[in-house]
Amino acid sequence: MSSVSGVRAAVEAIASRQEELFDLLGHLVSYPTVSPPARNSEQAQSLIVKELQGLGFAIDRWPVFPGDDNVVGTLKGSASATANSLIINGHIDVAEVGDDAGWTYPPFALTKGKDGRWYGRGVADMKGGIAASLFAIKMLREHGVELRGDLLFQSVIGEEAGEAGTLAAIERGYQADYAVVVDTSDLHMQGQGGVITGWITIESPTTLHDGMRAKTIHAGGRVKGASAIEKMMKVIASLQDLERHWAVMKAYPGFPAGSNTINPAVIEGGRHAAFIADQCALWITVHFYPNESYEEIIREVEDHVLRAAAADVWLRDNPPTFRWGGRSMIEERGEIFPSLELDHDHPGLAALQSAYEQQVKQAPTVDMSVTVTDAGWFAHAGIPAVLFGPGELSHAHAVDESIDPEQLVLFAQIMAQFIADWCNTDKEGKA
Template sequence: MDYKEKVVEWIDSNQLDIAKVLSEMVKIPSVNPFFEDNKDVIYEEKFQEFLANYLEEMGMNVELWEPNAKELAKYEGKAGYYEGRDFTNRPNLHGELKGTGGGKSILLFGHADVVKAGDEWQEDPFGGEIKDGRIYGRGTVDMKGGIAAMVMAVKAIKESGIKLRGDVYVGSVSDEEAGGMGTLAYVDKGYRADGCIVTEPTKLNIAPLCRGILWGKLTVLGRAGHIEMDQEDWRTGGAVDAIDKATLFLEHFKRLNKEWAITKKHPLLPIPCQINIAQFNAGEYPTSYASKAEIVFNAQYLPSEKDENGLGSNVKKEIEDLVMKVANTDPWLQENLPEIQWIVDADCGETDYGNPFVQTMEKAALSINNDITVEGLSCHSDMGWLIESGIPTVNFGPGEPRIAHQADEYVEISKLIEATKIIALTIINWCGIEE
């Protein structure tokens, strides 16, 4: 039996233990405070401490530290920087397993934070329930399933008695779900590797790119007035329905999306970039016209559209120009200009398909599952700063991305095991071994 067979056999023989590790991770409700800011929420700290202890028991050297927004102010205006962001009880983690020398290094990378559970769960969102071949809970897909797979891949190699030539690093950061400042802090520390796997959920496909994501809020003003009464002209004090004015922008967003469906495509992405409406907030009373309407939207952009700071300012301007163009067609809006507030600009990245690291990972994946393909991520991941720092990076992990933030989020144990095998074989092939 060769070393690869030994590793695969160990993983097959320890499937339940791998599932239990993920279950224990899910039981730690590491909710990002962007979504749930109260003293009863644990945030990322307890998860990072759990992971640090596990890695140390495996023989890895581990560092935990809390990022400091003031120390990162030199990145103002660049991807991932948000002034005043608080990282109290929200540490980053870096672990190292030194090789014997002469091999290439690899970074296994993930984020500790999850979005809040929300409503409509049939399962306990932080129960880590194992049943019917699945593990349920917030974060099973996004992305504690990937973290469990990468950690257990390293353990499988060690338990199989294999000595790697290259170094293996494990990075786990806070704050990915709200813009990626944890990754900025990680890169700022100077950590580098010859290749990186970000274990975001990809359905076990290899994703050498992700899109950038813009969150924006468009505020459209109106003037309140009795909705059941005939209204005089707005110039002489009549009411103006903010909802009616906001629909003008919704219609033009639809038209722009038809253009983007043609102009903002990528051969490795299954869908084009679009402006998707996430929230529509308007009105005060059933008897009054709305005095204000807010449209919260999510717009995506391609790596080729990044500006010099790695952000989406070019796409922001495209949307802002459209909003002003629409406003200039309406006398009320001309005098009461709508306003766009940009909430999040999450960067993107791309590693060329021909890069040796991508090829190494694809070969390992196909040796386990012939149905695996190369396909980009339609959502954001933390790969942007890793690529900017010179590390060839791919996204790869178990789970269906479409159910990542849903109620009753789950990952199939069989896919978790496949991911563990593929990551382990990629580590072996990339780092090399001492015969």
């Protein structure tokens, strides 16, 4: 069987044997890998390992947190030095369910609804993308399609709680010529903005009794003191000024004006009603555009806040301090999702568009996600990437999360075609 006919047969088999795909998805959904609380992915990742080993992948499995392992499978190509390599990336954790009394169908059992859709937590975000990608690879392998370039399959932990599963895989040295993050995109090919959280803290060098307040604010008291909570109000005002400035001065195609926001999400401060607050911490969430890095955003926010602090007689000597990001919202109360600016001229995106057009008979939608995913970590590491997966964002994290089975099958067919095309194309300059 020729390579072309093998790919065609694999694509056709995805449709004719789709019940095997749904069966795999059902097994994945049955594992409640809810995050938070997380630390519960061992069984689901063991199933991924079993599937990858059955397809001939070499396995690297390691703990990111106790009870939450990353899994990376590598299928070496026959011409790794000259043919394109590919990373397929997905997260095994799913969103919280809470009280499941509002669910029509059990969240951890794949159920066919009366409307023909599949229901269960994670079907859209994003065990559907993982299962369909694995099934696409399985059909290529069974139909004898040889890959000249390396294929890496990453099942990572922690995306739902801002945990750095994908970053950990990158730090472990995994690279490729292109990466597809198969998270929820309704088969759109997308870039994304970024998000970073940060803590801004104000601390007084002295702790004063409430009875000293009159001496700190009335003329003649001659006590240089201040409430950290009240001073934080000046910081919040400065952040609002910066947010308004960004809304006027910054823009990016595909985003409504003012999408780059600074949210003062949580404030903590003071010790007791009998004391002047000597400490206050503000937790902020900052959204930024695809052409901005979180490092640039950190510099902009810190510069603006410190300039505002320098105009205050007390903050000038007791300036705010900053702690940005983190590798886990659970462990560190902090997260980073870097942005992803699509390279519309990259041959990887062109190959994915071509595979889509071959299966759908029309051009794909290429746009921007309104949310964030792990895709930005690849861009931050210099690995060209795209967000492309099945499922609608309106169903992700929702009660009665569901997915269209026809879209799931179509996604698997597109991925089979793309994998075969991309991993059998010479790297640029290697022809």
